[in-house]
Amino acid sequence: MSLEQALRQGFFTTRLEALARWAMSNSVFPMPMGLACCAIEMMAMAGPRYDVARFGSEVFRFSPRQSDCMIVAGWCTYKMAHAIRRIWDQMPEPKWCIAMGACASTGGMHRCYGVVQGADQFLPVDVYVPGCPPRPDAVLHAILEIQRKIRERTEPVFAFPEKE
């Protein structure tokens, strides 16, 4: 089949890399790390009104092994930080992290001895969402930012062995 014929039948060509990134970015499965009040807004985002499913993130995965984006929703205590880090370690690479709300980003109003002043002290946070709690559309925006990050990644999706 010549290229003209193929094009007439509705084919188009692209790089496998770009196709894979497009697929990856539109199937971000969040790991809901709901720790406090922010978790309620995170659930609202997943619900029918804000409907994160429109952006391909509808499946909240309660198993870290099946998710690629951890949403830290709420304040992390020092005691909990170890558990969060263990869950983070169980997520397969590549993975992303959203710090949702003032508390996860900076400690927020919980300026005290027991609360980690920002989840970025023990996690590589990609997107910070301001607000207390952030509106669900702000978290949607954070997921769109993650999608943009995935599409603009420099790391190759496929690593082919060098030809001899």
Next chain:
Amino acid sequence: MTFDDVIAHLEARFPGGIREIRRALGETTILVRTELIRDVCRVLKAELGFNYLVDIAAVDRFTEQERFEVVYNLVALAHGLRLRLKVRCEESDPVVPSITPVYPNANWHEREAWDMMGIRFAGHPDLRRIYLPEDFRYHPLRKEFPLLGIPGSLPLPEKPESPAR
């Protein structure tokens, strides 16, 4: 039964054991001698119907004599009475008899007071920290404890290398 009956009964059972009685705003507070608290609770529960321990609180009266105060809130459900008991202890030796043998739910309340204020409860079956990690060395609700904690006293997991993006 009224509070007058309660107080008369306690005074008969523990002569000299009651240090102070304060009645204000419809509330009755009794300060008892520290070493008697378990017996007072036993009498209140068995003979006066105070069958419900609502809460135990600890107070840091920093710069006062007898720095720490433990507050017990009791309810007699059948009589509709609420009673507040207090005991005090010194900073140098903050020990109060445990009332867990009398009210089993005091177990966790006393563990909380130990965790936050560092008051030890003699005779408690399992006096461990309840909120903070077991190797934490301080009692954070004491007045001299800094608001943001003591750096390095609570370990954090190491931040992983940021994966190549």
